Amino acid sequence: MIFIMFSLTLTLIVIGMIKCEQCIVKQFNALKSLEKDDLIRISGCKTSKFIKKGETLFREGESINGVYCIKEGVCKLIKLSANGKDQIVKLVVRGDLLGQRSLVTDEKSNLTAIAVNEMEICFIPKSEILNDLSKNANFSLDMLQDMAKELRIADNVIVDMAQKSVKQRLADVLVYLNTTFDNDEKGYLGVTLSREDYANLVGTATESAIRILSQFKKEGYISTTGKQIKILDLEGLKRIE
Amino acid sequence: MIFIMFSLTLTLIVIGMIKCEQCIVKQFNALKSLEKDDLIRISGCKTSKFIKKGETLFREGESINGVYCIKEGVCKLIKLSANGKDQIVKLVVRGDLLGQRSLVTDEKSNLTAIAVNEMEICFIPKSEILNDLSKNANFSLDMLQDMAKELRIADNVIVDMAQKSVKQRLADVLVYLNTTFDNDEKGYLGVTLSREDYANLVGTATESAIRILSQFKKEGYISTTGKQIKILDLEGLKRIE
DNA sequence: ATGAAAACATGATAAATATCATAGTTTATA
DNA sequence: TATAAACTATGATATTTATCATGTTTTCAT
Numbered sequence: 211m212i213f214i215m216f217s218l219t220l221t222l223i224v225i226g227m228i229k230c231e232q233c234i235v236k237q238f239n240a241l242k243s244l245e246k247d248d249l250i251r252i253s254g255c256k257t258s259k260f261i262k263k264g265e266t267l268f269r270e271g272e273s274i275n276g277v278y279c280i281k282e283g284v285c286k287l288i289k290l291s292a293n294g295k296d297q298i299v300k301l302v303v304r305g306d307l308l309g310q311r312s313l314v315t316d317e318k319s320n321l322t323a324i325a326v327n328e329m330e331i332c333f334i335p336k337s338e339i340l341n342d343l344s345k346n347a348n349f350s351l352d353m354l355q356d357m358a359k360e361l362r363i364a365d366n367v368i369v370d371m372a373q374k375s376v377k378q379r380l381a382d383v384l385v386y387l388n389t390t391f392d393n394d395e396k397g398y399l400g401v402t403l404s405r406e407d408y409a410n411l412v413g414t415a416t417e418s419a420i421r422i423l424s425q426f427k428k429e430g431y432i433s434t435t436g437k438q439i440k441i442l443d444l445e446g447l448k449r450i451e
Numbered sequence: 452m453i454f455i456m457f458s459l460t461l462t463l464i465v466i467g468m469i470k471c472e473q474c475i476v477k478q479f480n481a482l483k484s485l486e487k488d489d490l491i492r493i494s495g496c497k498t499s500k501f502i503k504k505g506e507t508l509f510r511e512g513e514s515i516n517g518v519y520c521i522k523e524g525v526c527k528l529i530k531l532s533a534n535g536k537d538q539i540v541k542l543v544v545r546g547d548l549l550g551q552r553s554l555v556t557d558e559k560s561n562l563t564a565i566a567v568n569e570m571e572i573c574f575i576p577k578s579e580i581l582n583d584l585s586k587n588a589n590f591s592l593d594m595l596q597d598m599a600k601e602l603r604i605a606d607n608v609i610v611d612m613a614q615k616s617v618k619q620r621l622a623d624v625l626v627y628l629n630t631t632f633d634n635d636e637k638g639y640l641g642v643t644l645s646r647e648d649y650a651n652l653v654g655t656a657t658e659s660a661i662r663i664l665s666q667f668k669k670e671g672y673i674s675t676t677g678k679q680i681k682i683l684d685l686e687g688l689k690r691i692e
Numbered sequence: 693a694t695g696a697a698a699a700c701a702t703g704a705t706a707a708a709t710a711t712c713a714t715a716g717t718t719t720a721t722a
Numbered sequence: 723t724a725t726a727a728a729c730t731a732t733g734a735t736a737t738t739t740a741t742c743a744t745g746t747t748t749t750c751a752t
Contacts (some may be wrong), residue, residue: 289606291614293692299606311599314592320603343595344588351555351584354591357598358552362561364605365530365540371612372654373532376709405730413613415710420730436718437729451534617739646700656740661701677748678699 228281229253230332235281238305240352248342257333261285267308267323267331274312274319276335280304283329284391284401287321288410298410300367301326301401303390310353312336313343326401371413379412380422381450384432388441398438405437469522470494471573476522479546481593489583498574502526508549508564508572515553515560517576521545524570525632525642528562529651539651541604542567542642544631551594553577554584567642612654620653621663622691625673629682639679646678 230253236242241249258281261267267285268274285308286298299321302308308323313336343350370379384399391400403411409419423439426432431443431450441447471494477483482490499522502508508526509515526549527539540562543549549564554577584591611620625640632641644652650660664680667673672684672691682688 289610291610293614295614297610297613299609311602314595314599317603320606343592347585347588347591350588350591350595354555354584354595354598357595357602358555361552361598361602361605362558364602364609365561368540368605368608368612369530369532369538371609372538373534373536404728416730417711417732418709421709421732424731645698657699658701658741659739661699662739665701 227258230256233279233281233332235279235305239279239307240310240349240356241279241307243348243352244342244346248346252334252338255335255338259331259333261325261329261331263325263327265325267325268319270320270322271318273316274309274336276333277310277313277339278308278323279332279334280306280308281330281332283331284326285323285329286326286407287323289321296410297413298407300363301390301411307356310356313339313353326403326407375451376412376414376418377422377425378451380408380414380419381426381431381447383408383411384426384439384441385444385447388444393440396440398435398440402437468499471497474520474522474573476520476546480520480548481551481590481597482520482548484589484593485583485587489587493575493579496576496579500572500574502566502570502572504566504568506566508566509560511561511563512559514557515550515577517574518551518554518580519549519564520573520575521547521549522571522573524572525567526564526570527567527648527651528564530562537651538654539648541608542631542652548597551597554580554594567644567648616692617653617655617659618663618666619692621649621655621660622667622672622688624649624652625667625680625682626685626688629685634681637681639676639681643678 229250230236230241231246231249236249241252244252256279261283267278270289280302282304284304285302287300287302287308288296288298291297302323308331309319311317312319343353370382374382387399387401387403393400405420405423406416408423409416412419423432423434426447427434429446431441431446433440433442470491471477471482472487472490477490482493485493497520502524508519511530521543523545525545526543528541528543528549529537529539532538543564549572550560552558553560584594611623615623628640628642628644634641646661646664647657649664650657653660664673664675667688668675670687672682672687674681674683
């Protein structure tokens with residue numbers, strides 16, 4: 211009997227079926243404001259998934275009809291610009307909720323979401339969570355606060371895009387990655403991006419991103435091993451202009 | 452007696468004391484979801500103001516502690532970037548609510564608001580409206596929808612800033628102004644901005660904005676009389692790349 | 693109305709960035 | 723483990739944008 215329970219728990223863990231009410235990452239987002247009963251109800255209808263690097267969660271123009279809770283991994287939110295280039299609008303990380311906008315509007319998604327590395331996510335259908343929005347003032351206030359924060363960040367990104375040089379923006383990205391993700395054992399950035407991803411994050415040509423990273427390397431700000439990047443002089447990067 | 456009533460009404464109108472529940476512009480924002488009783492209560496504590504062109508409503512770093520309802524006129528939301536240049540993050544127009552973020556966070560304002568022309572605004576203290584957020588689900592849902600929309604727009608601006616050329620962005624701004632504001636009797640854009648404002652909207656040097664506007668003029672897309680700009684070839688502007 | 697200040701305009705030049713070309717490296721996988 | 727495909731790197735050059743300089747026009751307060 212004990213063996214069976216153990217085996218069951220193990221299986222649940224292996225296929226990612228941790229219950230919402232026990233899940234650690236809910237601490238980091240608006241779900242923390244839900245009552246235990248509601249979390250249990252939501253847990254019953256959520257879908258857990260593992261997503262491989264490079265897989266698409268959803269595309270621009272699709273209906274989402276729910277929120278994704280990022281349990282592990284990183285994904286990039288991309289928009290294809292009129293001139294055919296991809297722009298990474300933001301990175302979504304462990305603990306973040308993805309698709310809040312779909313809860314309050316019926317619009318199609320404005321962005322495409324693609325996994326940057328192995329991800330573990332839970333999908334909660336809109337229908338299941340919509341009631342909480344109208345009945346639980348704390349939850350909707352929390353949601354408002356999240357959006358307000360995202361809006362402030364977006365405004366700052368606009369200013370940076372408009373006013374800073376490509377080199378500054380690239381330095382900013384490195385600083386951001388360094389502070390947002392734990393470095394690995396060897397001191398490399400915790401997220402591995404392609405040079406093209408870097409270019410699409412700062413809005414420049416891939417060659418330009420490569421060139422500037424090479425320059426950073428020559429000047430001793432970073433070192434690289436293949437795609438992996440190690441920050442050697444964080445304060446120096448912050449001073450770049 | 453009739454004369455006194457008439458005189459009173461007239462005075463109220465002249466000093467801008469239209470009551471919220473009768474105010475047309477509330478249709479355009481989240482206030483439309485409040486009950487009549489709540490609007491009357493709010494009306495009782497709101498402050499009405501006329502703001503002259505160039506005046507500052509609030510500055511980056513200040514506490515706002517309430518929302519402004521824009522009854523008439525336009526203001527620009529500015530952020531000073533690290534390199535000392537102003538960036539206009541967005542224009543706020545008749546019907547918009549300004550400062551929603553202050554309702555759900557205690558942070559200082561991230562932006563500075565300056566009147567672009569003569570404005571008429573009402574200020575509603577945070578204390579008075581906070582209760583409505585927790586008690587009126589429609590109101591807070593409306594607020595969420597507003598923010599979701601702003602977020603989508605901000606994401607699009609990020610992509611444009613990162614991927615489009617200065618010329619394209621400037622053409623976009625002209626198209627935006629043309630569609631957002633009614634042109635005056637002579638067909639000029641309904642909002643008059645300085646060349647520096649145009650530069651700060653698209654994130655370029657003032658000389659560059661001037662140069663490109665001159666070019667648009669030569670190429671027959673627009674005509675100008677002093678600061679005033681008339682769109683001659685809207686479709687042409689949309690096609691610029 | 694008038695003079696000073698602000699805004700507009702444009703040339704010359706420098707700096708930043710994109711594009712095209714080519715080659716070396718890494719990565720994935722058959 | 724061989725091989726193609728994808729990614730990284732760098733040079734040469736073109737294009738875009740910023741900066742500095744200077745003159746003109748408009749605006750505004752007296």
